[in-house]
Amino acid sequence: MVDALHAAHRALRADGTLIDLRPDSDHPPYVRHAGAEPGGFRERDVARGDSAASDRAIDRVMRDGDFELIRAGHFWYSLRFTDLAQLDAWVETSRRIAGYERGTRARLAAHPDRPITVRRALKYAILARV
Amino acid sequence: MANVGRTGCASALRPGDDVELRRVAVEPYLRGRDVLELGAGDGRLTWLIAPLARSVVAIDPDRAAIAKARRAAGERGATNVTFRVGPAQAPRVGAGRFDTALFSWSL
Numbered sequence: 001m002v003d004a005l006h007a008a009h010r011a012l013r014a015d016g017t018l019i020d021l022r023p024d025s026d027h028p029p030y031v032r033h034a035g036a037e038p039g040g041f042r043e044r045d046v047a048r049g050d051s052a053a054s055d056r057a058i059d060r061v062m063r064d065g066d067f068e069l070i071r072a073g074h075f076w077y078s079l080r081f082t083d084l085a086q087l088d089a090w091v092e093t094s095r096r097i098a099g100y101e102r103g104t105r106a107r108l109a110a111h112p113d114r115p116i117t118v119r120r121a122l123k124y125a126i127l128a129r130v
Numbered sequence: 131m132a133n134v135g136r137t138g139c140a141s142a143l144r145p146g147d148d149v150e151l152r153r154v155a156v157e158p159y160l161r162g163r164d165v166l167e168l169g170a171g172d173g174r175l176t177w178l179i180a181p182l183a184r185s186v187v188a189i190d191p192d193r194a195a196i197a198k199a200r201r202a203a204g205e206r207g208a209t210n211v212t213f214r215v216g217p218a219q220a221p222r223v224g225a226g227r228f229d230t231a232l233f234s235w236s237l
Contacts, residue, residue: 004218008231
């Protein structure tokens, strides 16, 4: 990850900008369903590990003086699933999501044909090349 | 509400519109700029960046995704976008060529 940031540093002009955009493991996704928030999801250990490693890589290149932070943060967006079967398919094949939090799927199964909204957070950082 | 955009497998469910670019307010860093996109996949964000940017070089290690993006580029008649297969660690793009480098879910 630091290697990729160094490569980006080389590719950028002197006044260039680096933008990092990725899922936010500090704010795991959760569900809205039938007017309630019945639970969320567990992220895979490897996904949390990769996210932490990316955070450390960003910190490292700033500490080394390659980049300076312009701004950073996170935001939420919504994904709509038509029903529980479609959400199950996502959970089963996701490389980031390990499964439902305890009790979440049972609560969703009370109304399996209703649309389900997943709220997901992305984090971003905008850095100035030094 | 973002539409669900399926890129690659279902694990890659991502917003289908420009929510990311809007919410991060990155347009000033893209408009009229030479942009390097790392982790472009099949070009989901590339097609949102291209109308703003002067040029886009979009790189991803997934050959199938890049092949799909190249086909789409031909269909769209995109003239300021180049797709390349490669890792973010070694993009082989030359030094000091870009105004903006975007890691798109790829760092």
